[in-house]
Amino acid sequence: MMKKLMTIMALLLAVVIFGGCANTKENSKTTTDPAGAKELAILTSFYPMYVATINVTKDIAGIRVTNMTNPQTGCLHNYQMTPQDLITLEAADIFVMNGAGMEASIEDMVAMQKNLKIIEAGKGIELLKNKDGEDNPHVWVSVSNAITQAQNISEQLALFDTTNAAQYRANAATYVAKLEALRTKMHTSLDTLQNRNIVTFHEAFPYFAQEFNFTIAAVISQEPDTPMTATELKEIIAVVEKLQVKALFAEPQYSSKAAQTVASATGAKIYELDPGVTGQTDAGAYNGYIDIMTSNLTILMEALG
Ligand SMILES: [Zn+2]
Structure with missing residues (x-):
């Protein structure tokens, strides 16, 4: 205080x-x-x-x-x-x-x-x-x-x-x-996916997961500036293996060091999902959120489809 x-x-x-x-x-x-x-x-x-x-x-x-x-x-x-x-x-x-x-x-x-x-x-x-x-x-x-x-x-x-x-x-x-x-466009594609377990970084995606009916199996690191302990890493690796998670979703804003550790231990691949917190303030910004979500959709279909 x-x-x-x-x-x-x-x-x-x-x-x-x-x-x-x-x-x-x-x-x-x-x-x-x-x-x-x-x-x-x-x-x-x-x-x-x-x-x-x-x-x-x-x-x-x-x-x-x-x-x-x-x-x-x-x-x-x-x-x-x-x-x-x-x-x-x-x-x-x-x-x-x-x-x-x-x-x-x-x-x-x-x-x-x-x-x-x-x-x-x-x-x-x-x-x-x-x-x-x-x-x-x-x-x-x-x-x-x-x-x-x-x-x-x-x-x-x-x-x-x-x-x-x-x-x-x-x-x-x-x-x-x-x-x-x-x-509507996102639901049309995402609703067809069989694999609904995802692993994400910091706590940016729970509302997204709720909306599109994904299960967040694990969150690697609560917040980017808090490094994970060896025990936490081990737990996440165990979850990824048990649920046969194929894709880890890192964020462009944060380092994916912990993701790489989990990926090399489990064979899961790393993809980037963007929570839309960075961008330009030029004319393209009007579509900033929509463009980011559209590219998230492409990535999710590639990773989980
Ligand atoms: Zn955040």
């Missing part, structure tokens, strides 16, 4: 010191668009929130969506805010976060922004528990939950910015239709 407080103090001090000379147009809250209206600055916590939010706000004038963290950051477990993050946060009108604990390490700083409006995309989604009994925050990896998140973002934006409410809802409907088509 003390350490957390110290971190916050250090961060605030850094902002006081560096903040003075960082008051660029980018960070100014009173930026105006050519029409003279005040721009609405929407900040997203990490990449999946960014992708959903740009779809909901697509082509609406006077809105700027920024992702607070680098889009290559991945999940925000144990994320340490930088002074620049805090400056960006202070300049925002609305903050879109996943909730369910994903932003736990930055929640204190967010709560200190008295004028900031908060949108919790994961609101109302029934949470699964991790092995350690904590809420699993990776809800968006299920397509149905991604749909709920887009609708939540749209409805909450519509409350905060009534002028554009109809456009938020129309955009959300367009995006949701695409996500529904994706979900």
Whole structure:
């Protein structure tokens, strides 16, 4: 607790010191668009929130969506805010976060922004528990939950910015239709698979597994920065052999060292599944989530088909 407080103090001090000379147009809250209206600055916590939010706000004038963290950051477990993050946060009108604990390490700083409006995309989604009994925050990896998140973002934006409410809802409907088509396409292929045991890395895939009826036989390493013990590795190797698991699913964001150990001990092959936590913030980002899920589908069919 003390350490957390110290971190916050250090961060605030850094902002006081560096903040003075960082008051660029980018960070100014009173930026105006050519029409003279005040721009609405929407900040997203990490990449999946960014992708959903740009779809909901697509082509609406006077809105700027920024992702607070680098889009290559991945999940925000144990994320340490930088002074620049805090400056960006202070300049925002609305903050879109996943909730369910994903932003736990930055929640204190967010709560200190008295004028900031908060949108919790994961609101109302029934949470699964991790092995350690904590809420699993990776809800968006299920397509149905991604749909709920887009609708939540749209409805909450519509409350905060009534002028554009109809456009938020129309955009959300367009995006949701695409996500529904994706979900149907995935079910059509994945429902045919006989082999439904999968082994994954960190706790990113339980919602996906629930949606598409896979059984997660084992999770190699709860979180990427916690190395596995020899006993844990042995247990996983035993599970993989017993269930004749053919495929191990690593994630592009994390090292697959433990996967390689299990693979060479059991003969199972390593494939990559992407939980959609990294990407670009260019025009391709509108389809970021859909493209990642489509490539996950191809990989699953190749690995388990
Ligand atoms: Zn994660």
